[in-house]
Amino acid sequence: MGKVIVVTSGKGGVGKTTSTAALGAALARMGHNVVVVDFDVGLRNLDLVMGAERRVVFDLINVVQGVAKLPQALIRDKRLDTLYLLPASQTRDKDALTEEGIARVIFDLRSRFDWVICDSPAGIERGATLAMRFADEAVIVTNPEVSSVRDSDRIIGLLDSKTEKAERGERMAKHLLISRFDPGRAARGEMLNIQDVLEILSIPLLGVIPESEEVLRASNLGAPITICGQQSAPAHAYMDAARRLAGEEIEMLIPTEKVGFFTKIFGRRAA
């Protein structure tokens, strides 16, 4: 049975979709069977970031409503043959997603893949709570900035109360992915540093992704950064994060001011 991961944040535009694509492709490169699922109904973007926008025939709502079978809606990546996308609907009504329907689809995906990675919409409304509802673990994407950290705290509260796992009385494992980190600004005290964010949110750190133009380039090209910009600093950071997600112990490298140059700050994964 595969693991279901929700990539969530509360705040919009912090890098959820970018991270879903990058982590999904990284895990697929490691040889795992991966599906990335777009839960952002009406504002889908994962198809674009994955470069599959012209191959979408059926979507999540079609599958939930039984109009299409799951295999018909899954789009296989052209570069990695263990990576699949289940797109969101661009037009249909959000209310078409029922909890029972999602439960069925997630159950089915779990039996076919090692990893089911759900790209959550922003906010704390229905779309976001549905995306996290059946997750086993959560990746919380946070920018080192006050409103993003506050929203992450709110999302952590929801993960601990509104998910099936929480309702069963189990603890949901949470991983903090700090994204769009600008080492220069953090060093000058213009941006919250990693230690501050970790202390405030007190969940374990999965990785630190530097702010980088390479990310924009990758999304222009329609490829996850871990496929098309493999040598870039953000791609390395995402590869390491994916390995940690898969349970490997990897030294945490914090980006420093010189791009592509890393210093060792933590000897082990920060708690």
Add this chain to the structure above:
Amino acid sequence: MKLFRFLKPISSAPVARERLQILLEYERRMVSQSSLIATLKDEILAVVSRHVSIDPEKIHVSVDRGNGFSTLAVGVQIPNQVASEGGVLQAGVAGQS
């Protein structure tokens, strides 16, 4: 070089950090309080409904934070045929906060 130190802008990150710590401590408390209120409401509704049929909208539960202790106020509106006088049950419970 000390002479030029004043040219350096004061770093804003420590301020951000302190504001967040204070705010989140407050918000976490508020969230847990509002889920306490929702639970109380559900359970009070269940208990009262066993004896009187009432409108779920007519139950009001609130917590007033005071100095040293908070007051829990519960108001349940019930139909007049049932209650002989008035029709509003009220209870106040004070507890340490």
